[in-house]
Amino acid sequence: MPLRPSRRLVLAAAAFGALAACTQRAPSDAAGVAQDADARHVNVYTTRHYGSDQAVYRRFTEETGIEVRVLEIGGAELFDRLQTEGDQTAADLIVTVDGGALWRLAEAGMLQPLSTPALQAAAPARFRDPDNRWWAFAKRARVIVYNKESVDPVILRSMDDLAQARFRGQVCARSSANTYNLSMLAARIERAGADNARDWARGVVENFARQPQGADTEQIRAVAAGQCQVAISNHYYLLRLQNSDDPADREVASKVGVFIPDQDGAGAHVNISGAGVSAYSPRVAQATRLLEFLLSPESQSLFANLTNEFPVRPDVELTPGLAALGRFHEEQIPFEALGRRQAEAARIYEEVGWR
Amino acid sequence: MAVGDAGVANASPPVARVRRRRAPSSAIAFLSIAAALVAAAICVGPALAVLISAVTGARPAFEAFQQGLFLDSAAGTIVLVTLGAGAATLLGATAALLVTLMRFPGRSVFEWLLVAPLAAPAYALAYSYSSLTWAGGPVPAPLTGFVGAAFVYAVGFFPYVYLATRAALVAQSPSALGAARTLGAAPLRATLRIALPLARPGVAAGAALVAMEVAADYGAAVHFGVPTIATGIFRARGPFQDALLGNQMAAVLLIAALVFLWLERAARGRRKFVARDAHARPAEPFRAPWYAAGLATLFCAALVLFGALLPMSWLARLAMLNSNADLASLLRPLTNSVALAAIGAAATLALAILIARAARAGAVGRFAALFAASGYAAPGVVIALGALSVYGLARSLGWVGGLAAPAALLLLVWAYAARFTAPGAQPIEAGMARVTPGIAGAARTLGASAARRLWRIDLPLAGPSFVAAAIIVFVEILKELPATLLLRPLSFDTLAVRAHTYAADERMVEAAAPALLLTLVGLVPIVMLTRRLDRAAGAAR
Numbered sequence: 001m002p003l004r005p006s007r008r009l010v011l012a013a014a015a016f017g018a019l020a021a022c023t024q025r026a027p028s029d030a031a032g033v034a035q036d037a038d039a040r041h042v043n044v045y046t047t048r049h050y051g052s053d054q055a056v057y058r059r060f061t062e063e064t065g066i067e068v069r070v071l072e073i074g075g076a077e078l079f080d081r082l083q084t085e086g087d088q089t090a091a092d093l094i095v096t097v098d099g100g101a102l103w104r105l106a107e108a109g110m111l112q113p114l115s116t117p118a119l120q121a122a123a124p125a126r127f128r129d130p131d132n133r134w135w136a137f138a139k140r141a142r143v144i145v146y147n148k149e150s151v152d153p154v155i156l157r158s159m160d161d162l163a164q165a166r167f168r169g170q171v172c173a174r175s176s177a178n179t180y181n182l183s184m185l186a187a188r189i190e191r192a193g194a195d196n197a198r199d200w201a202r203g204v205v206e207n208f209a210r211q212p213q214g215a216d217t218e219q220i221r222a223v224a225a226g227q228c229q230v231a232i233s234n235h236y237y238l239l240r241l242q243n244s245d246d247p248a249d250r251e252v253a254s255k256v257g258v259f260i261p262d263q264d265g266a267g268a269h270v271n272i273s274g275a276g277v278s279a280y281s282p283r284v285a286q287a288t289r290l291l292e293f294l295l296s297p298e299s300q301s302l303f304a305n306l307t308n309e310f311p312v313r314p315d316v317e318l319t320p321g322l323a324a325l326g327r328f329h330e331e332q333i334p335f336e337a338l339g340r341r342q343a344e345a346a347r348i349y350e351e352v353g354w355r
Numbered sequence: 356m357a358v359g360d361a362g363v364a365n366a367s368p369p370v371a372r373v374r375r376r377r378a379p380s381s382a383i384a385f386l387s388i389a390a391a392l393v394a395a396a397i398c399v400g401p402a403l404a405v406l407i408s409a410v411t412g413a414r415p416a417f418e419a420f421q422q423g424l425f426l427d428s429a430a431g432t433i434v435l436v437t438l439g440a441g442a443a444t445l446l447g448a449t450a451a452l453l454v455t456l457m458r459f460p461g462r463s464v465f466e467w468l469l470v471a472p473l474a475a476p477a478y479a480l481a482y483s484y485s486s487l488t489w490a491g492g493p494v495p496a497p498l499t500g501f502v503g504a505a506f507v508y509a510v511g512f513f514p515y516v517y518l519a520t521r522a523a524l525v526a527q528s529p530s531a532l533g534a535a536r537t538l539g540a541a542p543l544r545a546t547l548r549i550a551l552p553l554a555r556p557g558v559a560a561g562a563a564l565v566a567m568e569v570a571a572d573y574g575a576a577v578h579f580g581v582p583t584i585a586t587g588i589f590r591a592r593g594p595f596q597d598a599l600l601g602n603q604m605a606a607v608l609l610i611a612a613l614v615f616l617w618l619e620r621a622a623r624g625r626r627k628f629v630a631r632d633a634h635a636r637p638a639e640p641f642r643a644p645w646y647a648a649g650l651a652t653l654f655c656a657a658l659v660l661f662g663a664l665l666p667m668s669w670l671a672r673l674a675m676l677n678s679n680a681d682l683a684s685l686l687r688p689l690t691n692s693v694a695l696a697a698i699g700a701a702a703t704l705a706l707a708i709l710i711a712r713a714a715r716a717g718a719v720g721r722f723a724a725l726f727a728a729s730g731y732a733a734p735g736v737v738i739a740l741g742a743l744s745v746y747g748l749a750r751s752l753g754w755v756g757g758l759a760a761p762a763a764l765l766l767l768v769w770a771y772a773a774r775f776t777a778p779g780a781q782p783i784e785a786g787m788a789r790v791t792p793g794i795a796g797a798a799r800t801l802g803a804s805a806a807r808r809l810w811r812i813d814l815p816l817a818g819p820s821f822v823a824a825a826i827i828v829f830v831e832i833l834k835e836l837p838a839t840l841l842l843r844p845l846s847f848d849t850l851a852v853r854a855h856t857y858a859a860d861e862r863m864v865e866a867a868a869p870a871l872l873l874t875l876v877g878l879v880p881i882v883m884l885t886r887r888l889d890r891a892a893g894a895a896r
Binding site for chain 2: 085212
C-alpha cells in the first residue's frame with residue numbers, strides 16, 4: 001500500500017495528537033456552566049436498560065412535571081461519548097452500574113461533587129463517593145447457584161470453594177470481559193492480594209465444565225440442565241427467571257438453589273448501581289431532584305420489585321423474593337477499588353485463560 | 356464484489372474493463388473529479404482518524420503484536436473468517452449453481468427466497484439460535500463458541516455469495532455452457548468444468564464481502580463468547596482500559612481489509628476473458644434425475660429454514676410469550692429506524708456515486724475508492740469512534756457545539772456513509788460500466804454537455820443499479836448497531852438498539868419483537884429487489 005508520508009498526513013497526525021492530549025485532560029475546572037433553573041426537562045445518560053428505571057422516570061415526571069430524556073448506552077461508549085462531548089455534553093444526570101465505572105467517571109472529572117440533606121439521609125456512607133460525586137441507589141450480590149438435585153448446599157461456604165479440586169469439571173461462569181466478573185476479581189485483589197486472586201481464578205478455570213459462554217442467565221440454565229453443578233451469577237437473574245413469562249424459565253428456576261457465599265468470612269461480593277450529576281450540567285437543580293428521587297423510598301421499592309435489586313436505604317422493605325435471600329454480610333471494600341484494580345483483574349483473567 | 360448487481364454488474368461488455376474513458380479536460384469534468392475526491396475523503400475520514408491515532412500513540416504500533424489480547428483476538432478472527440466465510444461461500448455458491456443450472460421443484464420460489472436471510476442481522480440470528488440451543492433448550496445442539504458463530508455466519512451471510520455467483524452465472528455462462536452440453540458433456544461435468552470456473556469471480560466477490568462482514572461482526576461474536584478483533588477492541592478499551600491498543604487492533608483490521616480488497620480487485624481486473632454476447636441466450640436449466648432434483652429442493656429448503664424461517668419463527672414465539680408486550684412502544688423506534696436508514700442511504704448513495712465516478716477516472720480515483728471501501732471491514736464501533744474523535748477535535752477547536760439531535764444525527768449519517776460505501780459503490784460502479792466509452796464518446800461528439808450526459812445517459816443506463824445500491828445500504832443501516840448505539844441523540848431509539856439492549860441482558864422474550872420487526876422491515880425491500888432483478892434478468896433472456 002503506497003502510503004507516502006505527506007506533509008498533510010503529518011499535519012493531521014499532529015492535530016490528532018493534540019486532540020488526544022485535549023480529551024485526556026481531566027475537565028475538573030467544571031464550575032461556571034450557566035444554569036437553566038426553569039428547564040422542564042432533564043437529560044439522563046444511562047447504561048441501565050431496565051423497566052424499573054423507566055417506571056421511576058415516569059413517576060418523577062408525574063410528580064415534578066420535569067420530562068426525563070434518556071440516552072441508553074453501553075458502559076465503554078458512555079465514557080467515550082462524555083469524554084468527546086466534554087463541556088458541551090447534553091448529560092445532566094449520569095447513571096451507571098458498577099462501582100468501578102462510577103469511580104472512573106468521577107476520576108475523569110465528569111461528575112460534580114454534590115450533597116443534599118435528602119441524599120445524606122438516604123445513602124449509608126459506604127454507598128457514596130467520599131467526595132460526594134456519585135451516590136449508589138441499588139445493589140446486587142454475586143452468588144453461587146447450584147443444582148438442587150445433585151448439590152447439597154451444606155458443602156458450600158465460600159466463593160473459594162469453586163476453585164477447589166472437588167468441583168473439577170463442574171463449574172460454569174460467564175466471560176471475564178464482563179464487568180461483574182472483573183469487579184469480583186478486582187475486589188479480591190484489593191482484599192486478599194493479586195496472588196490469591198490469580199490462584200483462585202486459575203482454580204476456577206481448571207474446574208470449568210465448559211468454556212465461558214452467554215451471560216449469567218445462561219450459567220443458571222446450564223446448572224438446571226445438569227451441564228454444571230455450580231455457577232456464579234448475580235442474585236437477580238434467578239429471581240427474574242422465577243417471574244418470567246416463559247414457562248421454561250420458571251422450570252429452570254425451580255431446579256436451582258441460591259447460596260450467598262462467604263458469610264463467615266469476607267462477606268459476599270456486592271456491586272452497586274449509582275448516579276452523579278454531570279460536571280457540565282446546565283440543569284443541576286433538576287438533575288439533583290432526580291438523583292434524590294432515585295434514592296427515595298418509592299423508587300427504591302420500584303427497583304426492588306421490578307429489577308430485583310437490593311435497596312440501598314436500610315429503611316425500605318424487601319420484596320418476598322429478596323427477603324428470601326435474607327440480609328447478609330457484605331464484602332467491605334471501598335467501591336473505588338473495583339475501578340482502580342480493573343485492568344489488573346483483566347490481565348489476571350487473561351493470564352489464567354479465563355476467556 | 357457484487358451484492359445487488361445481479362444481472363447488471365456483469366452484463367457490461369468487456370471493453371469497458373479493458374479501456375477506460377479518458378478524462379475529459381473540461382472544467383466540469385475537473386470539478387466532478389474534485390467532488391469525487393472530497394466524497395472519498397469524507398468516507399475515509401473516520402477510518403483515517405483511527406489509523407492516525409493508532410500510530411501516534413505513546414507506544415509504537417508494532418507492540419500490539421506482542422500482546423496476548425491481540426494475538427488471541429487475531430487468531431479468533433482468522434478462524435472465524437475461514438470457517439464462517441468458507442461455509443457461507445460453499446453454501447451460497449452451491450445454491451447459485453443449483454438455482455441457475457438445474458430444474459427442481461420450487462426453484463422459482465427459491466430464486467428469491469434464498470435472499471431472505473440478508474434481512475436478519477447476525478446478532479438477531481445469534482439471539483434466536485442461542486435461545487433455541489441453550490442449556491436445556493428445545494434443540495440440544497451445542498451451538499456455542501466458534502461453532503455457533505460460524506454457523507450463524509454461514510446461514511446468515513451465504514446470500515451474499517449466492518447473489519454474486521448467480522449474477523456471474525446468469526451473465527456469463529450461457530454460450531460456453533450451452534456449447535459444452537451440445538458437445539455431449541454430462542450436466543455435472545459441464546457444471547464443474549465450465550460453469551464453476553466462469554462463476555469464480557462472482558464467488559470470490561461474494562466471499563470477500565462475507566469475509567468483511569464476519570471480520571466486522573461484533574454482536575454475534577460477543578454473544579457466542581468468541582474472541583475476535585472486533586470483540587477484542589471492546590476488551591482493550593473497556594476492561595484493559597487501553598484505548599490505544601484498541602485503536603491499534605482496529606488499525607490492523609483496517610489494513611488487512613485494504614490488502615484484501617486490493618487483492619480482490621486485482622483478481623477481478625484480470626477477468627477479461629469472460630465475454631458476453633448481448634444476443635446470446637442463457638442456457639436452459641437442465642432436467643435432473645428425480646433424486647438430484649429432490650436433493651436440490653431439500654438443500655435450498657434447508658438454507659431458507661436455517662437462515663430465516665426457523666430463527667424468525669422462534670423469535671416470533673418468544674415475542675408472543677411477552678405478557679408486557681407493548682407494540683405501540685415500538686412505533687417510534689420503527690419510524691426512527693426507517694427514517695435514519697433512508698437518510699443514511701441517500702447520503703451514502705450520493706457519496707458512492709461520486710466515488711464510483713472517480714474510480715472510473717483514473718488511478719487516483721481507484722485508490723480513493725479502495726480506501727473508502729475499507730470501512731466496510733471495520734467494526735461499526737471503530738468507524739463511529741473515528742467520527743466521534745473528529746467531532747471531538749472540532750469541538751475542542753470551538754467549531755461546533757454540543758452533540759445535540761442535529762449534530763448527533765449528522766455524525767451518525769457520516770459514520771454510516773463511511774462504513775457502507777463499499778456495498779453502495781460496488782453496484783453503482785457496475786452500473787456505470789454499462790455506459791460504455793462508445794456511448795459516452797458518441798454523446799460527446801454530438802456536443803452533449805457533461806450535465807446533460809449525466810442526466811440523459813448515465814442515469815437511465817445505470818439507474819437500476821442505483822436502486823439496488825440504495826436498497827442494500829438501506830438494509831445495512833437498518834441492521835447497524837454499534838455506531839447507532841454510540842452516536843444517536845437523546846431519546847432516540849431504533850429497533851436495533853431496542854433489540855440489543857434487551858438481548859445483551861439475556862431478556863430474549865423482550866428482545867424478540869424488535870428483532871423480528873427489524874427483520875421484516877428489511878425483508879420487504881430485499882425481496883422486491885431480488886424479484887425485480889430476476890425479472891430484469893428474465894427480460895434479458
